[in-house]
Amino acid sequence: MTLPELSVKRKITVLMIILIVAFFGVLALSRLGLDMMPELEYPAVSVITTYEGVASEEIENLLTEPIEEVVGSVENVKHIYSTSQEGLSAVIVEFEWGVNLDFAAQDVRDKLSWITDYLPDDADSSLVVKFSTSDYPILYYGVTGMEDTRVLRTFLDDNVKPKIDRIEGVASVYIMGGLEREINVFVDRDRLTAHNLTIEALIARLAHENVNVSGGHVVRGSSEYLVRTMGEYEDVETISDTIIAMIGDTPVYVRDVAVVKDTFKEIRNRSRTNHRPSVILMVMKQAGTNTVNVTNRIKATLDEMKPRMPEDLALFPVMDQSHIIKKVTQNTGRNAMAGAVMAIVMVFFFLWNWRPTTIIAFAVPLSAITTAIGLYAFDYTLNVMTLGGLALGVGMLVDNAVVVIENIFRHQEEGEAPDRAAAEGAQEVGMAITASTLTTISVFLPMALAS
Template identity: 35%
Template sequence: MQKLAEVCIRRPVFASMIVLALVVVGGASYFRLGVDRFPSVDLPTVTVRTELPGASTEEMETQVSQKIEEVVNTIQGINELRSISSPGNSLLIVTFDLKRNIDVAAQDVRDKVAIAIRNLPRDIKAPIIAKTDNDQTPVLTVAIVGNRSLRELTEIADKTVKVELERSSGVGDVRIVGGLLRAVNVWVDADRLAAYQIPITAVRDAVVRQNADLPGGNVTRGLNEQSLRTMGRVADPKSFNDLVVATINGAPVRVRDIGWAEDGTKEQRSAARLDGVPTVVLEVRRQSGENTVAVIEAAKANLEKLAARLPADVRVDIIRDQSRYIYQALHEINLHLVLGSILASLVVLAFMRSWRSTIIAGIAIPASVIAAFAMMFFLNFTLNSVTMLALVLMVGIVIDDAIVVLENIFRFVEEKKPRCRSS
């Protein structure tokens, strides 16, 4: 540092050009920096989510959670291992040491869970293993509002709005909350079923077997080859009533003999309300590592284009926009940064009583801040609450160093030493 200071004093033009170059590069880098609320952090946590429909809490704990815990617990570097069991669901949370590579740890968990699957109940769904990712929190939430039924709004949200949002740059996932998806429901009368002595599983298997498109192989004619397919899907929901469930004494038993089929909706597993009225909400999540503000702006631009294609009585309202909080927070921090710089310069003027010293401090502060943007860009940092607060603290450090250096220079000048030597 002493050598650098000596070069800057003996070659002031060279030093000025270096500072100017850093300011220019930093200014150009500022407009390329991403904007986010918080910095990206890789948490050393892996979750294992398992579902067994119809199982009680005790069954999930003894037959699923404990068996997975036994094999996962042998992995090296685990700091904490805990599980949460509820009816039909098991959640295993594995927290590793900070020094452990989370990608390698997640693969180790996958390998151990694959071993445990053979000891789990047969009807269990495939476990979902995922790393805890801060990027999976919704960055934008929109509501579909209109004077229509919840099922119609869900159809618009699922087939129109969701598709358009998924096309936006940087969007990783769009989830529907509070919707009612269309489904053909087959209702069975328990008394009629018992009278025919038909198990409920036979009804399920018959519906699945007779409502499917099956490949029929290939037909070759000369140099041409065509694929065949057996068209077995039921197009009209009312036709489900004619499906044959079983044959008793040579007579077919159809769905209408033991119940009925209707064009309805799936069971509602979530609810959303806007101003007290049931509505459909879409949560937009960004891809890992993508810039939050850029993703939100791209999604909002696509929503503006979509507005013209929606029915006249349907609109899309933005009810949560994370970019607003980001801009407000950064605005406050920028304001404090500017005010801090001005007050620091005034303090120098009040105590040093020299306009020259004040100008030097006033130039050093913005030059240091702007030059820091270049390093942030090359290190792939973003403008967020943490980095901006660091810049605010840096102003204090810069002004402290400037005051100490200027005061010593003034002391040597008052002792009649040469200016170059004093510097």
Template identity: 30%
Template sequence: MAMNISAWSIRHPLPSVVFSIILLLLGWVSFTKLAITRLPSADIPVISVAVAQFGAAPAELEAQVTKTIEDGVSGVEGVRHISSSITDGLSVTTVQFALETNTDRALNDIKDAVTRVRANLPQNVNEPLIQRVDVIGLPIVTYAAISPGKTPEQLSWFVDDVVKRALQGVRGVAQVERIGGVEREILVSLDPDRLQAAGLTAVDVSRRLRGTNVDLAGGRAEIGKNDQAIRTLAGAKTLNELAGTMISLPSGGEVRLEDLGTVTDTIADRRTFARLNGEPVVALGIKRSKGASDVVVAEAVQKRIDTLKEAYPDVDLKLIDTSVDFTKGNYDAAMATLFEGATLAVIVVFLFLRDFRATVIAAISLPLSIFPAFWVMDLLGFSLNLVSFLAITLSTGILVDDAIVEIENIVRHMRMG
């Protein structure tokens, strides 16, 4: 005989009540933990392969490196699209997989494919750098740093050295992007006549600077029965030290860098600009990490901003844009719809059935039907976002309709005996 779950539950109410309470509690706890975001977190399987070859022209890289890498990874299972970008000395190949592909498996497959074609690459290329591309969305909040008493250079250094470092330590912050301001640049202007007289080229000087002006790990040594890390510090600490770098000549001698041209501490060409009320400012866009809540991250960032304002009163950090208000609005609207639908269902049951018992059953059964869904969402890694809010709103209407029909049908059969 087939088991009738409804009849068994009526005859044994205690297990059903306990099970319902457990589901309700699990759903409530999960509901309080669910991240509130604007859009769902997307794990898009994209892998990049970067190969550097110092001094190589784009045409040379395309023929010897890029084509070899593309041919090697094109046979990997699940590859949907391959694109490459080439600049002087660097080739970057981006491999996009089908959405259902596991990113970790795709990364391992690409590593294996590159290993197989590694012997076909030029011997003087650097080891290919293979990594997954984390797709980070738009900034959730944007601040502007304003300080009339600071120059654009000083304000940019302050944002980079103080504000960005402070915000990057906030839990849930994936990236702090500076918009506007200036970038420091050490410009080496070589004199063609001096280069020709010394028998050098600009590539020779660049290669020499890259090879000497660098700090490297030098291994380990036992000092006083303790292992100590050894580093070779060859990077120039001052502008004069860099200008005094010795450049080897083909004839066997050496010449100072400053004798081949001029070394200037300047700023790079501006590529981004930020203005607020017509005045130039330095803006900061904060992006959340995957799985973090927009609301929680924005509140934590604001607390850190308030701390910075107290520590540095001469710099005004002003909130100029936020998507969190829109996200909060969606959340409030979805919760209001859920509450209104449940309330109307209870009222309709009471008005039309005139049965207090049926009304109580409707008031209890609706949250018992809704909250376990939040537990499942938490287990599956979902968040409360625009898509899930839409699903909650639609399911609320269906749930209310079904609840009214079912309760009315039960009461009718009970009255019929």
């Protein structure tokens, strides 16, 4: 029994199968992510190493060249690009397409571990970063207000960031810009020399004193108490009163050789929003989540927090990916729907019969909904590419439907019963429309297999 004959003779069974598939299609459609473009993982990793206060030439000699040599021995490396600038070394390792980037990044980390001991001690640990389109921020705010950007940044760190971090779908929150607190110890070289001390001794003493030490535990009755020695500095005065050394019976304090000031880190860049100093708030989403839904949750959370925020604090959206995504996907979906409606109208115009036109009108949305099951199963999202493919599929569906319906219509005009006409008409052109569909698929097959 062929598929057309089965569909005609087992109408109820086929109808139930269609309804079940449609139900799961709607369920999958409701869980699909919504993005601008499909998630793309470019086969490259970046090795970022910072070494503050060092000139670009020394960065190249001390960091960039050793890293280039060691990562060049990783398997499947295609190209290596590097940039050396003041305080920063960036080495980009490009791999062949098709390489498992997780394994490749781990291989790079393993190779870097070979030279860790040979890199400058003051340089920060190398950071290995993979490139992915999902790593771009989905929401970008410029925040102004409060006394200064240091107070503003502290407020965002303590109150806003923890709330957003807990939202479903949020991967991380970054706060950038503004003034950052820094305790500076300005040493008087002449006084240090007069006390027969060195700068290394001062640094070592401050590092030794600024620690909390665990002292084990004490058991008293049925209770156990943890013992800790609290030694971390809490204010500038405590740092100034730290004893560096003893000269005879006379202690030498930090205040005797230096001035301690509570200041800010050196400003190397500035951020301004609406001509006012600001702090940047960026939000990253988890891979595969719906960008629009995540952004809506973030905005709802910020709206709930507004009554508890300072009155002069203002959040200005600098970049909102959800707005762009909604505009692009709505336009793409609207165009696909308009094309489907026009195709159905043209079918009615040529056949001049409402029954076959109604069948095609139901087949188009049913097929589109069913496609959501495949998208969800293969972890795809609704984006410009998938919606464009869906529009192409709708066009092919209408073409094939017109051929089948017209052939069935011809059998009916020859006097055959509707069931017989449906079975024979569909079976006669089944191989032809299958070959036509496979021909269209074969055109795009090389793109899928390209490397």
